[in-house]
Structure formats: structure tokens, C-alpha cells
Amino acid sequence: xxxKLHAGIVDVTLHYTLTPTAESTRVTRVVTLGVPWxxxxxxxxxxxxxxxxxxxxxxxLKAYAEKLPWPITEGGGxxxxxxxxxxxxxxxxxx
Numbered sequence: 090x091x092x093k094l095h096a097g098i099v100d101v102t103l104h105y106t107l108t109p110t111a112e113s114t115r116v117t118r119v120v121t122l123g124v125p126w127x128x129x130x131x132x133x134x135x136x137x138x139x140x141x142x143x144x145x146x147x148x149x150l151k152a153y154a155e156k157l158p159w160p161i162t163e164g165g166g167x168x169x170x171x172x173x174x175x176x177x178x179x180x181x182x183x184x
Contacts, residue, residue, distance in 0.1 A: 094128060096127040096128050097124075097125035097127040097128050098125065099122060099123065099124055100121075100123030101120065101122055101123075101139075102123075104118070104119045104121070105117070106118075106119075114154070116147060118143050118146065118147055120139050122135060122136065122139065
């Protein structure tokens with residue numbers, strides 16, 4: 090994904106990892122930002138904005154996923170599954 094700004098284009102790569110555990114699924118989201126030199130002064134603001142957005146996206150995904158009936162249990166019944174998020178959203182920008 091790219092974001093066009095007046096001073097350049099920011100390359101954004103999102104990577105989700107879903108790791109099943111005995112009673113839950115751990116969801117990890119890694120955001121990598123490619124910031125051109127013309128926007129380097131704004132990089133801390135971009136990183137912060139993506140951290141906030143990652144947190145709200147993961148919370149929204151968690152709320153949605155916990156409402157889904159998953160997995161199918163014995164007898165064809167469906168059991169709810171809870172999601173576990175990392176303590177803080179990570180990003181690949183190193184900040």
C-alpha cells in the first residue's frame with residue numbers, strides 16, 4: 090500500500106500473523122513504513138499515527154473475532170474463541 094503526500098510517497102507494508110493456542114488465537118500486526126528523505130522530519134508523527142491506528146484496528150478485529158462461533162466442536166456445535174493481542178502493537182519502523 091502507498092500513501093501519497095505532497096512531499097513524497099510513503100510505502101506501507103502490513104503483515105498479520107495468526108497463531109493458534111489451546112484456548113485462543115494470538116494476532117500480531119507488523120507495519121513497515123518506507124519514508125522518503127523528503128518526509129524524514131515527519132517520520133515520528135507517521136509512526137505514532139500508525140501505532141494508534143494499529144491499536145484500534147487490532148481491538149476492532151478482536152471484538153469482531155470474539156463474536157464469531159469458532160471452532161466447530163464435537164456434535165457440530167460452535168464454541169466461541171477468544172483473541173489475545175500483544176501488549177503493544179509493533180511496527181517495523183524501529184521506533
